[in-house]
Amino acid sequence: MLTPLVFSALATAAWVGAPVTVQSSASICRLVGGRSFPSYSVYYSLATPGGAMYYSAPGSSCPFAAVLSAIDAAWVAGVLTGRQVEQAQRVVAQAEALFSGAPTPPPAAPAPVCAACGEAADYFGECACAYVPMQVA
Numbered sequence: 001m002l003t004p005l006v007f008s009a010l011a012t013a014a015w016v017g018a019p020v021t022v023q024s025s026a027s028i029c030r031l032v033g034g035r036s037f038p039s040y041s042v043y044y045s046l047a048t049p050g051g052a053m054y055y056s057a058p059g060s061s062c063p064f065a066a067v068l069s070a071i072d073a074a075w076v077a078g079v080l081t082g083r084q085v086e087q088a089q090r091v092v093a094q095a096e097a098l099f100s101g102a103p104t105p106p107p108a109a110p111a112p113v114c115a116a117c118g119e120a121a122d123y124f125g126e127c128a129c130a131y132v133p134m135q136v137a
């Protein structure tokens, strides 16, 4: 599970809207009988007097779902735009990939450049050699 500190950092990083106070909790719930499971919650409170509060569905066992559920609540309330929600989803997806230990994709290979002019192919698949400067009479 994520530590409270890491979870708090994730919840803070995912918020891209107006200034908020972020409260998060990551805890272990123990049931009678010894079974236990992680429980994550996030609260975003707008940093304005009497600011509204947006919170995750209670007791999510997935830290990423908890953050997204609080983000979703703010979106439903019209506090975040669709674009901001997409950005939040990207932040959460990156964190999820990071913590899952999945290998990071290799960096994209640089585009091959022409040996003669040193330019990469342009939109039309041609380098600078393909273009002859126009002679102005």
Ligand SMILES: [Zn+2]
Binding pocket: 114, 115, 116, 117, 118, 119, 127, 128, 129, 130
């Ligand atoms: Zn060339």
